[in-house]
Amino acid sequence: MFGRQKSQQCRIPPRSRGLWISGLPVMLVIAAMAQASAAAIDNAISGLEAEVSRHAASVHTLEQKLRKTIDTRVAVYLSLANPEALDLDSVELFLNGRPVGNHLFTLSDRDSLEAGRSYPLFTGHMADGNHQLTAVINARAVNKRFVRREVVNPFRKVSGAMQLQMSIDATGPDYEPRVSLGKQPWAGATPSQAGNAAIGRPNRQKELLQDAEQARQQGRLDKAGQILAGMKEGYLAAVGYMNLAADFAETDLDPSRALVALRVAMSMAAHDSESARSRDLLDQLHLRAGYLALNNEEYDKALGFLEKVSLDSYHAPRALYLHGLALSGKENHRGAMQSWHRAKKFPLAFPGVAEAWIGMGRGYDIAGYPGQAGESWLAANVAFEGERTTLSRLADGIKSDGAYKTLVTDARGPQTEWFLSDSRTLTQPRMAYLLRFLEKADTQIAVRRVAGLDEMSAILEENRHNLEVFARVIEHHGGMSDLLVAARELATTGRALGQQVLQTRQQASGQLDELALAFVANEDRRMEHAIDRTEQQVAHLYEYLALEKLAYEASGEGAQ
Template sequence: MMFRVLLFVLPLTVSGFSVAATPAMPDDVLSGLKQFRQSGEVGVDLGDGRQQALYDDAETARTADRTDEAGRILAGMKEGYWAALGYLNLASDYAKTDLNPARALVALRVALAMSDGDADSGRSQHLKNNLLVRAGYLAYQHGEFDKAISFLEKVDLDSFNTPRALYLHGLALAEKGNHRAAMQSWHRARKYPLAYPGVADAWIGMGRGYDLSGYLGQAGEAYLAANAAFESERVTLRKLAGKIREQGAYKTLVEDARETGVDWFLADSRTLTQPRMAYLLGFMEDASVQKAAGRVAALRSMSAKLERYGHDLDVFQEALTEQLVGIHQEDTRQSTTDLSVQGEELGTRLQRLSDDAGPGQQARIEALRKTLSDAQSRLSQVRSKASGQPEILERLRRSAAALTERNEMLLLSVRQLLETSETALDELALDYVEARDQQMAFALDKTEQQIAHLYEYLALQNLEETQL
């Protein structure tokens, strides 16, 4: 699609020349041009980077309130993750400005179709679940409850968006008057940790569902149960904040959440129902948190490598020092000198024997002299190498010492950056925990108000009965 647009824009003739004056193209060039056009019509994959660049262009236009231009850019993109993400953002703009949800829902449907072209199945499925929840919420807001239910029922049950989808699904059913089915959806949502969006609302929704169904006693019990759950969650959040201050956010949220020990596996293998994983997923929703956590992980890995390099250099220097200490240079020179002198004496004696020997012994003596000469040559080579080895080892030792010093400087710098990065991540984590605690306090206040209204209603009802 993008290639076709480019071909229409680029002229095939140079301005100022007539068509008749234009030379005919060779057949192979014409054939290649036709194939190029055909490939543009079906879409050619220029790589994920090209699609991301087009997405950035569309976002620049969209944030500048040029939604029509953003739509044209997205229409020329190949189907996949970036096109789907662009249409999702475009749908958000439509939802804010349009009184009718038609354009926003169309953009979300296009985004759903585009997400199917993503080669990364995990990323595609996560985005699709997000799109379905957005579409369901938008349809619910505008009173299209059947359409909302159809969107929400397609959300995977092992998704981060599942609890929110179940809560919205219950709301749509309640609006249709099916309170029993709505409470079933909210009951399923309550099984997830309160860190997930929609779970706290589902706890409150259960009490409201009993109330609308006429079961006031069960409604009070549901509100009291929600109240206790929120109180317990606030205690958990305070403990989590204390652990972050004590051990750091990376250890508390990232490392502990991804623990795969035997005890954890035997306790529960459903990762989405693990509170630590729920807090980690909620914490990592923010792009700035993702960058901060990635920076800490990269610096930790770098620090571990530099520590390992430092250990290897220390071992290497110790080995070089032992070799230098083990070499007795003077003894070696003295022993090789003595051997050389003995060799010269043997040569002199062989010469005297050769002078006195008969013709039959000359060949044997000459062979001995050749062997002695070879031995002296090898001895000379040994003396040369022995004299140079300490210098070589000392040069290696100095190089290793310089590398060790540089490695220590790099390690110190990385540790300082790591400390700063961990502090920044800790602050983000504490802000997240504080925000979650405020949400729990708000939910707790809502349940207390519902309980108060319920008791007030029951008290008025009892008063009316006594007056009668």
């Protein structure tokens, strides 16, 4: 819409291009080294997973032996006394100042609480005596007020397993959360029969999807389609048809086959049992279909697809931008500007937002308001410069604190109430960059490595605490010297494993930092390119106005 931009590479003299080609082997060597390092980290993680699992099994065996004489188990459950009064978002749990849980409640969790069921918050071990339970509650009251309260409840652990029931109540007019802590008979953990029965069901569908993907990657698109036709309706089949549509769009001049594949994918995704996943995939499918129709200049069809994309989804900004292009193609420039104005409300990290900023100026220009067009482009320039400042701070945070903390852990902001707003994540720039960062598979794998190692550290820390409790109660009770020796040996093994996990995490975190810094640098270049585009538009506008002024003055002199 704005004209084809000249490639920056055309300004590079031919002689300098040879330098880039000569450096290609070095780049390939660096890439090979990075892959080898990642493989070594993956091997180390696999070994640590096995060792941590064996260590946890040994701790559990020791617990089973100790339980015959002394039972140190403690469980904490949560219930709502007045479900209509509070919409619970999260609960952070601390025992004697030690964090033991941070629960973000899903929609199904809330439904379960509203139905009167109890939600398990913690299961662990504690020695007999006085203890303190601290809960930090984040919720939205029925009067639309956000609340964050810290509640402290002392309790005494006596011999035997103990189950604590934490009940949250709130009454009008202030709907202030009040927590009561009671003791209940030990219920124990009961495995879900339905869950166990469901294990392994998707395996056949995954195998079919893998076969279809293999055929697709080999260029046998018809064979891939035949395999997908034999799959059951659901998420995996929808993903397969979406990938097939991408190949059709790449190989066919006409988008008909790609659109048919996308429509089939939409039908498959609608039958997914997980509503949130289905909704997100449908948004992506509608966006792709709208893009194909727009490129084929089928503007009404494009609008029909794009208007089905949810405005609270990750794909909304790009859909709004394309929606504006479709309206502009129908000469509805006012409607196009309205779509772009809505897209501007999203962080610039999202695809389509920077283009919407530039499109606003173009819309004013086409409508015959050059002054407002110039102001719009200058405002876009200011926004892009501000985003570069944000990216610079993000890079500094990655260098000082690491990418995992800066992008993943701190993406929600300094306060836990980040998710209490109506637009839960899409208005947070750091969360927007996290979502953009995780679009690539290699970054997802890198983040998963660090998260998995942190989970191992948490397991080892929990085992360390439990072994301390076991040793303390054994010493207090007397006898059972063999169990005491076993507890101390396991504690020593756990400390050694913890050091290995920490060292491996440092390596995995270093690789993640490299990917994150490269991502931030690329985003900075994207903003720099957007600034160049707005400056070009402003320069063209000034040139046009200057020529108009000269023409006006010339016509005035001729008339005189």
